[in-house]
Amino acid sequence: MTKDASNDSSAAKDSPRPTLSERLRSLAFPRSNGGSPQKSGVHGDTTNDQNLTHNRQNLPDPCRHQLGRKEARSPAQMSLEIQVNPTGMRLGETFIDCLETDRPHVAQHVYERLVSTATNPEVLLENRLSSIWLLARLRCDSDGAVRIAAMPDTQGLAALLTRTEGAMKPLPSSNRNPATEEAPPSRSGRGAVADNSHRSHSRSRTRSAIREQSLERSPLLWTYHDQQDLPPGSAPVASFSLKAYATEDTSVAAINVSMWLDIILDVLDKGIEWEIYSYILVHLPSQLANVSLFVRHLAKIERLHDLVASQLQKNRVLDPPASAGLKKGDIALCLYHTLTVLIAYSGWWPPQKTTDMVHTFLVGISTWDRTARCCIHALTLCCHEIPKAVDRCLPLILTKMSQIISQSHLAIDVLEFLNHLARLPAAYPSVGEELQRTIFGICVGYLRNVRDTRDNGGDSTNPRSANRLSRVSGESNLQSPSGRSTDTEKDFHEYVYTLAYHIITHWFLAISIEGRSKHVGWMAKNLAWKDKSGDEIVEEQSQVTLDMMHRTTYLDLGETLRPPMDADDEGQMIKKTWLLGMSIVTIETNQTNGVTYITKRQASGTTFSTYRQAYQPLPSHHVGAGDQANVGGENLTARIFPSHVLLQLTSTISPMPIPLQPIVLPDNALTQRAISTFDRIDTVDGHKAGVIYVGDGQQDEQEILANTIGSERFTTFLEGLGTKVQLQGATFNTQGLDRTSDMDGTHTFAWRDRVTEIVYHVPTLMPNDLETDPQCTNKKRHIGNDFVNIIFNESGLPFRFGTFASAFNFVNIIITPETVQVPAPAPPSHVKGADVITRDFFQVQVMWDSSFPETFPVAAPKVVTASTLPGYVRQLVLNASVFCLLWSNRGGGEYVSSWRSRLREIRRLRERYMNTARSANEGYPGMGTAEDRGGARSYEDGDDWKGTFTMGGMAEEDHVLMSLDFTRWT
Numbered sequence: 001m002t003k004d005a006s007n008d009s010s011a012a013k014d015s016p017r018p019t020l021s022e023r024l025r026s027l028a029f030p031r032s033n034g035g036s037p038q039k040s041g042v043h044g045d046t047t048n049d050q051n052l053t054h055n056r057q058n059l060p061d062p063c064r065h066q067l068g069r070k071e072a073r074s075p076a077q078m079s080l081e082i083q084v085n086p087t088g089m090r091l092g093e094t095f096i097d098c099l100e101t102d103r104p105h106v107a108q109h110v111y112e113r114l115v116s117t118a119t120n121p122e123v124l125l126e127n128r129l130s131s132i133w134l135l136a137r138l139r140c141d142s143d144g145a146v147r148i149a150a151m152p153d154t155q156g157l158a159a160l161l162t163r164t165e166g167a168m169k170p171l172p173s174s175n176r177n178p179a180t181e182e183a184p185p186s187r188s189g190r191g192a193v194a195d196n197s198h199r200s201h202s203r204s205r206t207r208s209a210i211r212e213q214s215l216e217r218s219p220l221l222w223t224y225h226d227q228q229d230l231p232p233g234s235a236p237v238a239s240f241s242l243k244a245y246a247t248e249d250t251s252v253a254a255i256n257v258s259m260w261l262d263i264i265l266d267v268l269d270k271g272i273e274w275e276i277y278s279y280i281l282v283h284l285p286s287q288l289a290n291v292s293l294f295v296r297h298l299a300k301i302e303r304l305h306d307l308v309a310s311q312l313q314k315n316r317v318l319d320p321p322a323s324a325g326l327k328k329g330d331i332a333l334c335l336y337h338t339l340t341v342l343i344a345y346s347g348w349w350p351p352q353k354t355t356d357m358v359h360t361f362l363v364g365i366s367t368w369d370r371t372a373r374c375c376i377h378a379l380t381l382c383c384h385e386i387p388k389a390v391d392r393c394l395p396l397i398l399t400k401m402s403q404i405i406s407q408s409h410l411a412i413d414v415l416e417f418l419n420h421l422a423r424l425p426a427a428y429p430s431v432g433e434e435l436q437r438t439i440f441g442i443c444v445g446y447l448r449n450v451r452d453t454r455d456n457g458g459d460s461t462n463p464r465s466a467n468r469l470s471r472v473s474g475e476s477n478l479q480s481p482s483g484r485s486t487d488t489e490k491d492f493h494e495y496v497y498t499l500a501y502h503i504i505t506h507w508f509l510a511i512s513i514e515g516r517s518k519h520v521g522w523m524a525k526n527l528a529w530k531d532k533s534g535d536e537i538v539e540e541q542s543q544v545t546l547d548m549m550h551r552t553t554y555l556d557l558g559e560t561l562r563p564p565m566d567a568d569d570e571g572q573m574i575k576k577t578w579l580l581g582m583s584i585v586t587i588e589t590n591q592t593n594g595v596t597y598i599t600k601r602q603a604s605g606t607t608f609s610t611y612r613q614a615y616q617p618l619p620s621h622h623v624g625a626g627d628q629a630n631v632g633g634e635n636l637t638a639r640i641f642p643s644h645v646l647l648q649l650t651s652t653i654s655p656m657p658i659p660l661q662p663i664v665l666p667d668n669a670l671t672q673r674a675i676s677t678f679d680r681i682d683t684v685d686g687h688k689a690g691v692i693y694v695g696d697g698q699q700d701e702q703e704i705l706a707n708t709i710g711s712e713r714f715t716t717f718l719e720g721l722g723t724k725v726q727l728q729g730a731t732f733n734t735q736g737l738d739r740t741s742d743m744d745g746t747h748t749f750a751w752r753d754r755v756t757e758i759v760y761h762v763p764t765l766m767p768n769d770l771e772t773d774p775q776c777t778n779k780k781r782h783i784g785n786d787f788v789n790i791i792f793n794e795s796g797l798p799f800r801f802g803t804f805a806s807a808f809n810f811v812n813i814i815i816t817p818e819t820v821q822v823p824a825p826a827p828p829s830h831v832k833g834a835d836v837i838t839r840d841f842f843q844v845q846v847m848w849d850s851s852f853p854e855t856f857p858v859a860a861p862k863v864v865t866a867s868t869l870p871g872y873v874r875q876l877v878l879n880a881s882v883f884c885l886l887w888s889n890r891g892g893g894e895y896v897s898s899w900r901s902r903l904r905e906i907r908r909l910r911e912r913y914m915n916t917a918r919s920a921n922e923g924y925p926g927m928g929t930a931e932d933r934g935g936a937r938s939y940e941d942g943d944d945w946k947g948t949f950t951m952g953g954m955a956e957e958d959h960v961l962m963s964l965d966f967t968r969w970t
Helices: 003-013 020-029 049-058 077-085 087-100 105-121 127-133 154-160 197-204 224-228 257-270 272-288 298-313 328-346 350-366 367-383 387-402 407-424 433-455 485-510 517-527 542-551 642-648 670-678 703-706 712-721 775-784 871-888 899-913 960-964
Strands: 138-141 145-148 241-245 573-579 584-590 595-602 605-612 663-665 684-693 723-726 747-752 757-762 788-793 811-822 836-848 863-866 947-950 953-956
Touching: 020 871, 049 670, 049 684, 087 105, 087 127, 087 145, 087 241, 105 127, 105 257, 105 517, 127 257, 127 272, 127 328, 138 241, 145 387, 154 224, 154 272, 154 328, 257 272, 257 298, 257 899, 298 350, 328 350, 328 367, 328 863, 350 367, 350 387, 367 387, 367 863, 367 871, 387 433, 407 433, 407 485, 407 899, 433 485, 433 517, 485 517, 517 542, 542 595, 542 960, 573 642, 573 899, 584 670, 584 712, 595 642, 595 670, 642 663, 642 723, 670 899, 684 703, 684 712, 684 775, 684 871, 684 899, 703 775, 712 747, 712 811, 712 960, 747 863, 775 953, 788 871, 811 871, 836 871, 863 871
Parallel strands: 145 241, 684 757, 684 788, 788 811
Antiparallel strands: 138 145, 573 584, 573 663, 584 595, 595 605, 723 747, 747 757, 811 836, 836 863, 947 953
């Protein structure tokens, strides 16, 4: 190499890489070194060279062809340019120019030329790709007005196919041998039987027995960086004179979207060139999310589903070029992203089609490693959107998930799926005892994995890190920042641990009350475990879960209310409190009439009840004793004490083992403070989240927080999220909202079930005082301290994560609405019906702080219908809030649930008052004193205890009398 050549090479290496538009312009209008035009034609054709040279003077220089210019080209100029410059990029610029200058019919003609260029095999590949570059950006609003997407949300899939700067790294050709690549083996979970039928079949068949195509590698013609190639000054404004469907207005033109769908179907079916195929793979899901663009072509959308589902189900996914460094699993993952977006269209499909879609997602859980998470996330959305299809496939789904328990990187995804499913009865109306046991088995399996990890000192695979793909797949390393990897691993395991117990609780309560008792024995056995020393342990979370079962197995009532006392109770009540096992029992008895109020405080809740002993009239000849003497056959007052009620409900003359005997709590200030502290701890886990409305064109924090009203869609969404509740005098935890002076508004929205409560901070419901508080700091003090915020974005602009500056906003759930106008069915001739029916769809995406680890299933946007949006988002919020609570406590200790906090209060009382029971008969020989016990020490909590059976009960060995003396604990 000469010195000059070397310098040229170095300069080329250091110079910035040209963008797609720059490269395509140079291909469309190549110039010589001197700057004069060179000959150019379609695929080397020079027949139009003279026309090109002659007419070039009538066209603006391509470098000045920007949308920001003020002057517009005439229709004649545009028509001439289309004729002499039929390249995709020039056509694309002309099309965009027509949108801005309101020339719909010219734009319609240009669109048809774009489609023709994209499908013409005689046209240069670069020119076809440039046409597809624009066609893939087509969008429309609810009225069908066409626009061009400025920044399609495609970075994730582009990275997957190594089309981002971080992923574009060359690999040795030896890294991959596509000719021998097979689907990864399916791993089975603990105690599960793996289905090997598919794998056995795939080994026996030859590659020639099925269609397997390998795409030919072309030069790299596009990257994600080229997404920003809209000309400077252009804006993605919709053209109201160019529609995505035909209208009766002759002044309005329409593009035939069906033509573009035909190209998509042909490319996905046949593969075409790799550059075109990969570009459509990456950009199609984002475009399909614009339901308005395709809603009038549902037959072809259904064909698209059939094509993609067939390729995935039959493992006929096209092979990428060997030089691309990709695997079939990468292609399959892109196709699954397309299929996930198609869930939004399933409302127009017959039941069999939706069932087929669920089956396709099931295939992806085990066929390719990298598709499993995407498929589980899609199944979660299916639970909301097509619950009947999920119910039909539920046995297969649960069996499949029980077989992948050992794949720890899928633990969070599987458990979040089960968490969504538990709150959607419509998705499991036919679930029986066997499937319920399968769900419990999945949770127990993950609990065992976490316990094994703890026993091994935390040396195990991160539930997310195992999902980190090699750099050839384009997926970034999900390891948290340096120095946090170990803590992050622990946080993920704690999240799995917490989710598993939540799901056990939710699913146990979802079982009919007649069937709950069938699961208690199995659950009790599996919630206890043995540590390294072989000692059996029932950890705190297992204890409170069993406590919940104890309260709810034979009662489906939930919380109870303390009954008001009668006037006769005034001054007649005697109260006594015991520690009875892991509960605090208070009995208040009216001595005059025997009416008794019982309060039983447990970790999982408090139960109030009323007890009254019935009396039989005494016969006239009955003679009482002492102060109960009977005079003239009349019954005098029968005095009853709380201890009598306790004995009637809990004991017989059979010996009661000393460890199980109740402990009397003294009636003093210390006990009262302890019980008061206990009662202030909620019986449900409390969560909070902001719900923020962003109006048209709003981007600034102050103007967003200053909103005092939202749109009708926003109001409908709020009403689905929870119930509107009054703040003044509220008896529930309002999560910081003022309950006395209406400083934070008069009402908010909240939602609660048997286990969880969430209170929403809604700025539009809070008052403004812009004169004294122009920055809305009163609203910001709530929103800024919420770990999770819901952003209802009707601004028409992308939402920026840092809009609300805060150290505590970890997660934002972005909701972007789209109203779709669907052609109405033709009504009877004598009825005047509407031309269209409007339906609301919403794109939902989760964004999180850069310091936060990847956890959530909606990094890629999901399209959700209006009816299912509130429930879907609410569960996303709850899952995110649980993880945020774990994450926020990572430096200062573990997050402790309400039930565990209540259990700890009970244990503190036991530790304080254990072994304080004394017999009322200590003066009698053989009772009470150490000498009378032969020097044997009394039982203390935590000691080993041995007993013998006697009189139908268990008595302490050598101390039968102490087991029989009920006065020790009454």
